[in-house]
Amino acid sequence: MRIVSILIALLVTVALYLFIFERDRLAGTDPAEDASEPANAVTLDLPPAQKIANEVKPVAVVARHSSARQLDSAVILRGETEAARSVNVTAETTGRVINPPLRKGTVVEAGQALCELDPGTRDASLAQAKAAETEARVALENARTLATGGYASETRVLSAEAGLESARAAVAQITRDIENLQIKAPFAGLLESDTAELGTFLSAGAACATVLQLDPIKLVVYAPEADVSEIKLGALTGARLVSGDTVTGQVSFLSRSADPATRTFRVEVEIPNPDFAIRDGQTVELAISAAGKPAHLVAQSSLTLNDEGQIGLRLVGPENRVVFAPVEVLRDTRDGIWVAGLPDQADIITVGQEFVRAGVLIEPHFDSETAQGTETEQ
Numbered sequence: 310m311r312i313v314s315i316l317i318a319l320l321v322t323v324a325l326y327l328f329i330f331e332r333d334r335l336a337g338t339d340p341a342e343d344a345s346e347p348a349n350a351v352t353l354d355l356p357p358a359q360k361i362a363n364e365v366k367p368v369a370v371v372a373r374h375s376s377a378r379q380l381d382s383a384v385i386l387r388g389e390t391e392a393a394r395s396v397n398v399t400a401e402t403t404g405r406v407i408n409p410p411l412r413k414g415t416v417v418e419a420g421q422a423l424c425e426l427d428p429g430t431r432d433a434s435l436a437q438a439k440a441a442e443t444e445a446r447v448a449l450e451n452a453r454t455l456a457t458g459g460y461a462s463e464t465r466v467l468s469a470e471a472g473l474e475s476a477r478a479a480v481a482q483i484t485r486d487i488e489n490l491q492i493k494a495p496f497a498g499l500l501e502s503d504t505a506e507l508g509t510f511l512s513a514g515a516a517c518a519t520v521l522q523l524d525p526i527k528l529v530v531y532a533p534e535a536d537v538s539e540i541k542l543g544a545l546t547g548a549r550l551v552s553g554d555t556v557t558g559q560v561s562f563l564s565r566s567a568d569p570a571t572r573t574f575r576v577e578v579e580i581p582n583p584d585f586a587i588r589d590g591q592t593v594e595l596a597i598s599a600a601g602k603p604a605h606l607v608a609q610s611s612l613t614l615n616d617e618g619q620i621g622l623r624l625v626g627p628e629n630r631v632v633f634a635p636v637e638v639l640r641d642t643r644d645g646i647w648v649a650g651l652p653d654q655a656d657i658i659t660v661g662q663e664f665v666r667a668g669v670l671i672e673p674h675f676d677s678e679t680a681q682g683t684e685t686e687q
Contacts (some may be wrong), residue, residue: 338440367672372662374675377603377653380639383596384539386576388530390550392589393579394496394522398423400511401489417494417520423504424492424517431490435483443477448474466592498522498587518621521589526582528558528593537563538598546578547596550587556580560597602646604639611659612636612646615667622648623665625656625673633667 404416404426411423449469455461502520505511528548532540562577578595582588611622618634626632634655636648651657656664656673665671 323457327560329414337531367629367670368661368665369660369672369674370625370665372673372675374654375605375607375655375657376650377605377655379601380540380604380647381650382639384532384536384599385536386530386532386536386595386597387586387592388528388595390523390589390591390593391527391529392523392576393499393525394498395519396495397519398495398517399474400424400491400492400513400515400517402426402427402486403457403512404429404490404510406505406507406509408507408559410506411500413500413502415500417498417500419494419497421494423494423500423520424489424511425673426490426492426511427489428487431483431487435480438476438483439650442473442480443472445469494516494520496520496522500644505550515641523585523587524582526577526587526589528578528580528595528635529569529614530576530578530593530595531568533573533686534567535543535578537574540576540597541599545598548578548580549596551592553587556587603653604637604649605651605655605657606615606642606645606658607657609641609646610656611662612648613662622651622655623658623662623667624651625658625671629671629673631658631665631667631669631671 344432362562363551406423406424407427411630449466449472452461452469456463457465498520501520501521504518505516511517528546540563542560542562542563546558546560547555548558549555558580560576560579561579562575564575567574576595577595578597607622612620613623614620615633615635620633620638621633624632624634634651636650639647639649641647657676658671658673658674661671
């Protein structure tokens with residue numbers, strides 16, 4: 310009986326092992342397949358709305374075909390007008406003014422007398438100097454005659470020559486002093502101040518008047534480092550004054566040294582001003598022509614920012630994937646914004662660009678509008 314009980318216990322143990330651990334093998338099924346069946350069953354049992362949500366659908370956007378056009382570029386700067394020359398005409402000798410003053414605003418010619426000083430005793434001093442010159446000349450001739458006969462030394466001749474040269478210098482000095490009694494305009498221009506009043510005593514260095522040369526006049530602006538490389542000598546320039554008047558000229562000077570305080574470069578443009586209509590110190594806005602570059606005209610609303618804060622446009626890329634293209638804003642006009650940095654042909658997303666990112670699959674719908682007209686105002 311004991312042996313039978315032991316056999317029965319062994320059979321039961323084997324049966325339990327096979328049922329628990331080898332059930333799948335005995336049934337002829339793969340555990341991996343059984344593990345995948347629940348997931349497949351779940352997927353097949355999903356409702357239709359959730360199945361559609363799990364699928365990758367392209368995002369519908371509106372795009373526009375755009376072609377690059379050559380845009381005449383210009384550097385826009387603000388500055389002021391400046392006289393071509395401005396000089397404080399001063400006295401070179403002393404004396405009292407004996408002529409009536411010329412009033413400010415008077416047009417003067419080069420060499421015209423502005424202030425005339427009282428000669429005083431200069432005429433007498435000149436006569437005395439000329440007499441001394443004649444005496445020195447005679448003394449030199451006598452010394453040379455005596456030296457030829459052996460009655461005078463060579464030193465006496467040299468002394469006589471020195472005396473003659475000194476007398477000539479005195480004559481020249483007094484003559485020049487008399488010429489300086491008339492203070493003349495150094496160039497043609499306009500009086501910015503009255504000349505010295507009648508009876509005013511002027512010492513050497515005292516101001517007689519201020520003369521401005523306004524034809525031509527200079528337009529002076531300061532270009533930042535980012536723009537100075539686009540400006541060339543001789544470049545055509547259009548200028549608009551505060552009054553609304555416009556003039557044209559050419560760049561006549563471009564500084565090679567930056568202002569140490571502002572790090573900007575001085576630019577000068579010469580403008581004809583025969584009627585003196587442009588005054589010194591007026592505010593002016595300059596548009597200096599620069600080399601053109603290909604650009605696209607886009608709507609301002611099409612511009613967007615990427616995650617790094619760069620301004621740009623979202624384009625339809627290969628396989629209808631979104632591509633972000635950084636751009637450079639060149640000019641803002643009534644028709645849109647001119648931007649550079651895009652390829653010659655670009656498909657710009659104009660509606661929906663804020664709801665997609667680079668790499669997103671899209672379904673572009675191109676609008677029927679033609680490209681916007683070229684800009685007429687430069």
